[in-house]
Amino acid sequence: MSAALQVTAFGLALLSTLFLLTATCTDCWMVNADDSLEVSHKCRGLWRECVTNMQDGVRTCDQYDSILADHPVKIVVTRTLMITADLLAGLALATLVLGLECITFLKEDPRVKLKMCYGAGVILGAGSVLGLVGSVWYAVDVYLERAMLVSHNIFLGVHYDFGWSCWLGMAGSTGCFVASVLLTCCL
Numbered sequence: 001m002s003a004a005l006q007v008t009a010f011g012l013a014l015l016s017t018l019f020l021l022t023a024t025c026t027d028c029w030m031v032n033a034d035d036s037l038e039v040s041h042k043c044r045g046l047w048r049e050c051v052t053n054m055q056d057g058v059r060t061c062d063q064y065d066s067i068l069a070d071h072p073v074k075i076v077v078t079r080t081l082m083i084t085a086d087l088l089a090g091l092a093l094a095t096l097v098l099g100l101e102c103i104t105f106l107k108e109d110p111r112v113k114l115k116m117c118y119g120a121g122v123i124l125g126a127g128s129v130l131g132l133v134g135s136v137w138y139a140v141d142v143y144l145e146r147a148m149l150v151s152h153n154i155f156l157g158v159h160y161d162f163g164w165s166c167w168l169g170m171a172g173s174t175g176c177f178v179a180s181v182l183l184t185c186c187l
Contacts, residue, residue: 003100006102016176022165024046024086044160046082078138082131085131089128096116100117121179131169136170142160
């Protein structure tokens with residue numbers, strides 16, 4: 001039972017970590033949600049903004065000036081939280097691999113292996129909380145920006161909504177949290 005639970009938690013943690021990494025690296029955290037004339041598809045990410053022409057499929061991306069330049073708070077905070085979550089999830093995966101019962105490393109001391117799995121669960125839990133805070137922070141900021149424009153009857157031509165990268169960050173963080181609960185509470 002314990003080995004099956006460990007492998008299940010590892011699989012979930014691996015998939016969720018890949019989701020987190022993909023969300024951090026991709027550039028569609030905000031997507032245009034204008035329902036009128038769709039000539040182009042715009043995505044804004046943590047690192048750049050991309051526009052895809054819907055007629056010919058040409059995609060162009062503009063890098064933000066510099067990683068260290070003045071950026072909106074939502075980008076800086078989300079970058080920091082997501083990178084930290086990625087690093088913690090990677091560390092947790094490495095620790096979990098060494099702690100799995102099916103791995104021969106430290107096979108003679110099962111208590112140490114169990115502590116490694118528990119430690120991986122704690123690290124994964126911390127990473128999941130940071131990733132979830134970063135993703136939700138960004139999503140709430142996008143929602144508040146849109147709500148402010150709507151409440152003031154301002155139409156700028158393009159309204160942004162949550163992109164698939166934001167949803168992927170939330171899903172990855174939630175998966176890491178579930179794997180953390182499996183490792184810390186169920187073993």
